[in-house]
Amino acid sequence: MFVKDCMTTSPITIAKSTPILEALEKMKKLKIRQLPVTDKGRLVGLVTERELLTVTPSPATTLSVFEMNYLLSKMLVSEVMQKNPITVTPDTTIEEAALIMRENKIGSLLVMEADELVGIITQTDIFDAFIEFFGLKKAGTRLVLQVYDRVGAIADLTEIMKRMNINIRALVIHRKDNDVIHMVVRVNTVDPEPLVKELEDRGIPVLSVN
Numbered sequence: 001m002f003v004k005d006c007m008t009t010s011p012i013t014i015a016k017s018t019p020i021l022e023a024l025e026k027m028k029k030l031k032i033r034q035l036p037v038t039d040k041g042r043l044v045g046l047v048t049e050r051e052l053l054t055v056t057p058s059p060a061t062t063l064s065v066f067e068m069n070y071l072l073s074k075m076l077v078s079e080v081m082q083k084n085p086i087t088v089t090p091d092t093t094i095e096e097a098a099l100i101m102r103e104n105k106i107g108s109l110l111v112m113e114a115d116e117l118v119g120i121i122t123q124t125d126i127f128d129a130f131i132e133f134f135g136l137k138k139a140g141t142r143l144v145l146q147v148y149d150r151v152g153a154i155a156d157l158t159e160i161m162k163r164m165n166i167n168i169r170a171l172v173i174h175r176k177d178n179d180v181i182h183m184v185v186r187v188n189t190v191d192p193e194p195l196v197k198e199l200e201d202r203g204i205p206v207l208s209v210n
Contacts, residue, residue, distance in 0.1 A: 003097050004090035006129050007111050007119035013038045016045065016078035023077050024052050034108045036117055037081045043117045045081035046110060055080050087112045090119065094129045097121055135170035135186040143192065144207040145183040145199065149175070157183065160198055182207065 014023055014035045023035060027049050037045035055075065087110045088097055097109055101123060111119035131137065147153045154171070161168055170186040189195060196206045 001094045003092045003121050006125045007121040009119045011120040018077045020052050020075050045083050046085035047077050047081040051080050085110055098126050138169050140169055140186050140188045141192040142210040143185045146205045146207055149181050
């Protein structure tokens with residue numbers, strides 16, 4: 001799966017000359033937490049709700065309401081935005097996008113293609129993608145199997161599934177150590193007992209069934 005499969009296309013943008021109060025109101029109205037910043041149609045930055053809230057005065061300030069509103073009305077998005085935000089392309093993989101967000105501690109990535117802003121992908125989009133990877137929205141059963149890390153381990157599993165006419169909806173490998181791995185398998189059966197028995201009889205321990 002790639003960024004282009006999960007991103008929001010034609011993202012809403014804001015001009016760098018926009019007052020921060022107006023930007024906050026726009027985020028609140030649209031229920032979003034970040035806005036790409038443009039200048040004459042060219043991407044120049046990214047502003048997030050957190051950054052805007054950080055620069056607004058706290059309730060403990062000694063400024064009057066009039067003074068606060070005056071100062072905030074003069075402060076522009078260009079003063080608080082992230083310049084040169086990290087970007088990816090539509091063909092960046094979801095795993096790579098998730099890693100970039102994690103390593104840089106950011107909540108979104110702007111998607112560029114030939115110097116044009118074509119989308120935005122957020123943490124929520126990443127979460128939705130991984131939920132789909134695990135097949136959580138589809139009916140079935142989740143099994144955790146313990147197998148030795150060897151050539152043919154997955155082939156043995158798929159052979160059993162094929163013989164029992166059971167379809168694998170999702171398969172994820174979690175390495176426990178150099179020799180043992182856990183296979184998290186979601187299958188399309190709601191009666192897993194025959195499958196569990198067959199796996200155990202074939203020497204494949206079933207650690208959990210959900």
